[in-house]
Amino acid sequence: MRHFLLVAVVLTSSLASAGSSTTPSAVALVNERLIQPLAAKEREQSKFSRAALPPAARRVRVLDEKPQQDSAGNAFFSFAVDARHGWAASEEGWKKAAITGCVYPASGEVFIKRGNAFHPAKAALGKKTKPAPDATCHATAQLSAR
Amino acid sequence: MRFLRPVVIFALALGSAAITWASRVYFDADEYAPFVMEKLELPLPNEERYILILKLHVIAAAFALPACLLLLSKTLMRRAPQVHRWLGRLTGAVALFALAPSGFYLSLYAKGGRLGTIGFMLSGAIVVFATVQGVRAARAGKYVVHRKFMFHVLAQLAVAVVSRAMLFAADAAALDHETAYLVSLWLPVIGCAALVEWLAVRNLSWRDHASLSSRRRRSHVEPGFGRV
Numbered sequence: 205m206r207h208f209l210l211v212a213v214v215l216t217s218s219l220a221s222a223g224s225s226t227t228p229s230a231v232a233l234v235n236e237r238l239i240q241p242l243a244a245k246e247r248e249q250s251k252f253s254r255a256a257l258p259p260a261a262r263r264v265r266v267l268d269e270k271p272q273q274d275s276a277g278n279a280f281f282s283f284a285v286d287a288r289h290g291w292a293a294s295e296e297g298w299k300k301a302a303i304t305g306c307v308y309p310a311s312g313e314v315f316i317k318r319g320n321a322f323h324p325a326k327a328a329l330g331k332k333t334k335p336a337p338d339a340t341c342h343a344t345a346q347l348s349a350r
Numbered sequence: 351m352r353f354l355r356p357v358v359i360f361a362l363a364l365g366s367a368a369i370t371w372a373s374r375v376y377f378d379a380d381e382y383a384p385f386v387m388e389k390l391e392l393p394l395p396n397e398e399r400y401i402l403i404l405k406l407h408v409i410a411a412a413f414a415l416p417a418c419l420l421l422l423s424k425t426l427m428r429r430a431p432q433v434h435r436w437l438g439r440l441t442g443a444v445a446l447f448a449l450a451p452s453g454f455y456l457s458l459y460a461k462g463g464r465l466g467t468i469g470f471m472l473s474g475a476i477v478v479f480a481t482v483q484g485v486r487a488a489r490a491g492k493y494v495v496h497r498k499f500m501f502h503v504l505a506q507l508a509v510a511v512v513s514r515a516m517l518f519a520a521d522a523a524a525l526d527h528e529t530a531y532l533v534s535l536w537l538p539v540i541g542c543a544a545l546v547e548w549l550a551v552r553n554l555s556w557r558d559h560a561s562l563s564s565r566r567r568r569s570h571v572e573p574g575f576g577r578v
Contacts, residue, residue, distance in 0.1 A: 249384060250368070250371070250372030250375075251518055252365070252368045252369060252372055252514045252515075252518065253372055253384065253385060253514065253517075254385055254461075254513070254514065254517065254531070255383070255384035255385035255387075255388055256384075256388065256521075256527045257517070257518070257521040288524075289521055289524045289527075290521065290522055290523055290524025290525075291522060291524070297524050318390060318391065319390070319391060319393050329381075330381040330382045330383065330384065330387055331380070331381060331382075332380065332381070332382065
């Protein structure tokens with residue numbers, strides 16, 4: 205039930221964002237590369253742990269209306285993933301920006317922020333990763349809307 | 351009240367098995383466990399050392415809690431007292447030299463800041479103190495005292511099971527995770543210690559009452575009439 209809810213909310217989030225011309229592919233990429241693998245991974249996670257339990261639902265918010273450009277000239281969008289725990293579906297139940305990161309629509313790469321560094325999205329699944337280069341997800345200029 | 355004993359033992363055995371099963375993830379060389387991932391946010395001063403000590407703690411706990419439950423067995427005590435003694439010695443050594451020291455180290459990076467650290471340290475300190483006192487009492491032949499201290503050890507090991515169950519309930523109720531974490535730590539640590547003390551006092555007063563009644567009954571024994 206929790207995962208049905210999760211998928212439902214993620215889809216709702218994607219559709220809600222589809223009105224914007226710049227973000228649908230970014231939202232879809234974050235869903236595909238981060239949210240869905242994370243939900244699949246969490247289905248296997250033990251509920252009998254001291255670690256925080258997986259949320260009942262997540263939603264993706266793309267924070268930039270226009271793409272930003274890093275020092276290597278690649279365009280990216282910043283995003284935040286909100287998470288909701290428990291059975292109550294009220295707005296107050298959402299924890300804002302439980303995960304933050306950026307997505308590169310051209311290459312399809314998704315990065316998440318951990319500490320002061322950005323890591324590939326698979327780091328959220330527990331995979332051991334090295335931090336992305338310093339330029340990753342750091343804007344030098346904001347591009348005009350495509 | 352007596353029927354509760356097998357229920358509690360069964361629940362703790364089940365909880366211990368669930369924790370051990372879930373702890374397999376700590377031994378996966380390619381991945382971080384969700385619990386460790388949370389620690390990476392701190393960040394840890396020495397990640398490898400933390401994971402090594404966490405593994406030691408997991409192995410020690412996987413042995414100590416089921417061993418404590420087995421040591422409660424009256425059948426084992428009656429039929430194989432030597433096994434009870436040696437298993438007790440081994441469990442005591444694991445608690446004193448692996449479980450508690452590793453727990454003290456891990457507590458330095460516990461969720462909830464200082465309150466989390468102090469909570470885990472208090473639980474570890476109770477385990478160390480009770481184990482030492484329990485062994486001393488057994489060596490002195492004071493088995494009632496030995497039993498009480500060993501119950502304290504078991505009660506603190508049971509905190510692992512109780513607190514996880516509480517965290518599960520808190521998540522369902524969407525309570526703030528850090529607050530829930532501290533409540534589900536402190537409540538079982540204090541509650542379990544208080545419960546053991548209460549049971550000890552209750553059993554002692556029951557024994558006093560029983561021995562007093564027995565003495566009274568004996569004083570009413572008259573030749574040729576038996577007990578009144």
